[in-house]
Amino acid sequence: MDCVVELAGVTAGYNNKVAIEDINLCIKERSFTGIIGPNGSGKTTLLRVITGSLHPFTGTVKVFGHPPIRVRNRIGYVPQFFNDDPYIPFSAIEVVLFGLYPNIGMVKRPGHKDIERARQALDTVGLLDKEGEPFGHLSGGQKRRVMIARALAGDPDILLLDEPSSGLDVKSIRIILDLLHRLNTERNITIILVTHNINQITSYLDYVVYMRKRIYVAGNPKEVLSKEVLSELYGAPVDVFERNGNICVLVEDSHA
Ligand SMILES: Nc1ncnc2c1ncn2[C@@H]1O[C@H](COP(=O)(O)OP(=O)(O)OP(=O)(O)O)[C@@H](O)[C@H]1O
Numbered sequence: 001m002d003c004v005v006e007l008a009g010v011t012a013g014y015n016n017k018v019a020i021e022d023i024n025l026c027i028k029e030r031s032f033t034g035i036i037g038p039n040g041s042g043k044t045t046l047l048r049v050i051t052g053s054l055h056p057f058t059g060t061v062k063v064f065g066h067p068p069i070r071v072r073n074r075i076g077y078v079p080q081f082f083n084d085d086p087y088i089p090f091s092a093i094e095v096v097l098f099g100l101y102p103n104i105g106m107v108k109r110p111g112h113k114d115i116e117r118a119r120q121a122l123d124t125v126g127l128l129d130k131e132g133e134p135f136g137h138l139s140g141g142q143k144r145r146v147m148i149a150r151a152l153a154g155d156p157d158i159l160l161l162d163e164p165s166s167g168l169d170v171k172s173i174r175i176i177l178d179l180l181h182r183l184n185t186e187r188n189i190t191i192i193l194v195t196h197n198i199n200q201i202t203s204y205l206d207y208v209v210y211m212r213k214r215i216y217v218a219g220n221p222k223e224v225l226s227k228e229v230l231s232e233l234y235g236a237p238v239d240v241f242e243r244n245g246n247i248c249v250l251v252e253d254s255h256a
C-alpha cells in the first residue's frame with residue numbers, strides 16, 4: 001500500500017471555525033514523520049482528524065484505505081494533554097489497560113491476556129518495574145512512557161504522538177526518541193510525531209510537515225528545515241547546521 005494515511009482536501013475545525021484547511025497528505029508505510037508548526041497552527045487538530053475523533057467539514061481521510069473509525073484498533077494515539085494529577089487513583093498498569101478498553105469493552109474486566117499485553121507494553125518502554133506504582137507518583141518522563149505503553153498495548157500499526165517530549169529534560173527526551181526509533185525500525189510501526197524538539201530527532205525522520213493552518217511546506221528534513229523556513233517558525237533568525245547526522249537549529253535570542 002502506498003499511503004497508509006491519506007488526506008485529500010481536508011478542512012476541519014470547531015464550531016464552524018476552520019482550524020486546518022485544504023490538507024493533502026500521504027504518509028508512507030513504515031515512515032517516521034515529524035509535524036512542526038507554531039502554537040495554534042492545527043497540529044493537534046490534524047492528529048485528531050487522522051484518529052477519527054474529529055470529523056472534517058470537507059474532504060476525505062483514509063487510514064489503511066478505510067475511514068479511521070473502522071481501523072481504530074490499528075491506531076495508537078498519545079495525546080498532548082492527559083490527567084497527571086498526583087492523586088489519580090490508578091496504577092501504571094491500570095492506565096495502560098485503559099488503552100485496551102476499545103478492545104475489551106468498558107463493562108468487561110481485563111483478562112489474563114490483556115494483563116499480559118499491558119505488561120509487555122510496559123516492558124517495551126522500560127517500566128515494567130513500575131507496574132504497581134500509582135501513576136501520579138511517576139516522573140514526567142515516566143508518565144509519558146506509560147502513555148506510550150498505553151498506546152502500544154493494542155499492538156497498533158501506526159502510532160501518533162502529540163508532543164510526547166514537552167517539558168522533559170534532555171535525557172528523558174533521548175529515551176523517548178530512541179524508543180520511537182526502535183518501534184519504527186524493529187517493529188515497522190509507522191510513526192507520526194508532533195514535536196518542537198527537532199534538534200534531537202532529524203536523523204530519524206523521513207518526512208517533515210510544517211503546519212500553519214495549511215501545510216506550509218512538506219518534504220524530507222533537509223528540504224524543510226532550511227534557515228528561511230525555521231526563521232519563520234521561530235519568529236527569530238536561526239542558524240542551521242549539521243552534526244552527527246542531525247540538523248541542528250540555533251535560535252538567536254533577539255532580547256539578548
Ligand atoms: N476543542 C476546541 N474547540 C474550539 N477551538 C479549538 C479546539 N481545539 C483547538 N481549537 C482551535 O483550533 C486551532 C488549532 O488548534 P490546535 O490545538 O490544533 O493547534 P496546535 O498546533 O496543536 O497548537 P499547540 O502547539 O499549542 O499545541 C486554534 O486556533 C485553536 O484555538
Ligand SMILES: [Mg+2]
Nearest residue numbers: 043044080162
Ligand atoms: Mg497541539
